[in-house]
Amino acid sequence: MKRSEKILANRKRLNLSQEELSEKLNVSRQAVSKWESDQANPDIDKIIAMAQLFGISVDELVSENYEPRASQPVQERIEVKPMPVVVKSRKEKSWMILSGLIVFALFLFYIVGRYEARLSYLENQLNGLNMSIGRIQSDVQLSVSGLIQQLRDELVYQNGIIAEYSVKKTTIDLEEEKVTYSVSFLLKKTDQLYDVGITISNSEGYNQNLELKKDAGGYFKAEFDYPMNQTDFKVNVNLEKDGVVETQSLGSYSGYGHLLHQTVFADPTSYTYDSMGNEKKDQLTLMNGMWVGFNGYYPQGQNLNQLKYALRIYEEGKTTPALTLMFDFNDQDCINEQELGICYSDVGRLVEFDDFKLDFDVGDVITFTLSKNDGNILTDEKTVYTLTRVSQSEVRDERIEYTE
Structure with missing residues (x-):
């Protein structure tokens, strides 16, 4: 049995998923998948760790021809006979010497191998x-x-023209795709007359002059709408007197250029191609399932399990999918912008299915798509993953993000 088959068999014997085994070994799930599909070999420290986890010897895990030694029967009586004196010929002595040298050489190889494995382990530890x-x-x-930045900000404040200020988000309008901010500041120099102005700008050329109002307490206030499709922005206060302008920044703030985007992606957990032992040689075998990830913002009232999708797999040149899987994401708590009605999630899940095979000759392309699932009506289908058979020995895979 191959090493890859032993890893797979022992993992399933312990009822561990690829994800659970990867966590115990401190590696990625994709690494475990490649070990089990014989696309990569684990490092020696991971082999030792797996052997301990599976409760077997390292030799049993890595050797394809491993056979456990049969236990020797216990003899109830031991008969001691005198050893005959044998005079060995020169030829027999030469064979004994040669056998001893061979055993010594094998021992040296073993010691060198152990040393190299230890050296590799120490190198990995050093790299870590x-x-x-x-x-x-x-x-x-x-x-x-x-x-340093705090010290600079404090120096700017001590030598600046602003006594105090605040910039706050007040509302987010998803339909209009805009965020409303309120600005308030108090000047230090209240004994002089200035022309006071405030501007909003960003690195992409966006520029907006705000209309200011002054309340009874001497605070200047303004509100402005900032488009969600814009990037980070700066707020600057300008004081002008006799043609001389003083400027002080009220800081930089994060835009929401990515706010409305939701990205879904998919990867096969593992696959093999050109399987020699099967009834058909040129085939692709998909195993275990598809790993699907989601990241993005959505309204607070909409749970992630309300975002339903369909995963479909197509063979080359066919319009009817070979496999269709319906799924949704588990509900997640809001972890960002909850006070303004916006939730953010970055999660993944395994969409499971039984292993199945597809024809996969040289030049063929297997396509994976995602569609929105609205009451079992599938819409907005987009390609998210492709497997292309380049040659008998090479397959090219490419992931494409599904962004709304």
Whole structure:
């Protein structure tokens, strides 16, 4: 039995999914899938970890011809006979020496193999340590940069023209695709007359001058609508007197250029092609199911399990799908912008089906599509994944994001 088949068999024996095994081994689910489909080999440390997890020896896991040793029967009586003195010939002695050298060479190979495996393990540990050090350095740099920015902001405030300010989102209108903000600020220099203005701008050329109103407490206030399809923006206050203009920023704020987009993608958990032992040679075998992911924003009143989809798989040149699967996503709690009626989710799920086969000759393309499912009426079908048989030994796969 091949190593890949042993991994698959032992995983199923323990009733573990590919996702659960990948979590125990601290690898990706795709890595486990490639091991089981014989598209990649696990590192030695992962082989050792799997052997311990499966309760078998490393040799049993990696050796295709492994056979456990039969236990020796226990003899009830041991008869001791005198050893005859045998005078070995020169030829027999030479064979003994040669056999000893062979055994010694095999032992050396074993020691070298163990050493190389240990060295590879230590190298992986060192690489992991270097990555951890890099992350720590990056975190320190970000912290230092943040402190420097805070000091700069404090200096700007101490030397600036604004005593206090606020910029807040008040409403989000999904139908009009706009966000309404309110701005309020108080000047330090209240003993002089200035022409006061405020502008909204971004790096894409968007620019808007706001109309200001001053309340009884001396606060300048304004409201403005910002399109959701625009990127991050800046708010600047301008004071002009005798042709001299002073400007102070009220900060930069995140736009919602991606707010209305919902992206769904799909990947086969595993597949094989050109299977030699089957009744038909040129076939594609899809295994276990499809991994489908979702990320994006949606109205707070709409749960994710209300977003229903259909996954369809087409053979080359056919308009009728070889497989159609209906699914939805599990409900998720809002984790972003809940106070303004907007939810964000970034989740995935496995759409399961039994393994099945498709004709897959050189030049063929297997297409995976997603459609909206509105009361069992499928609409807005889009291609999200393709498998192309380039040659007898190569298949090209390509994922395409389904974005609304």
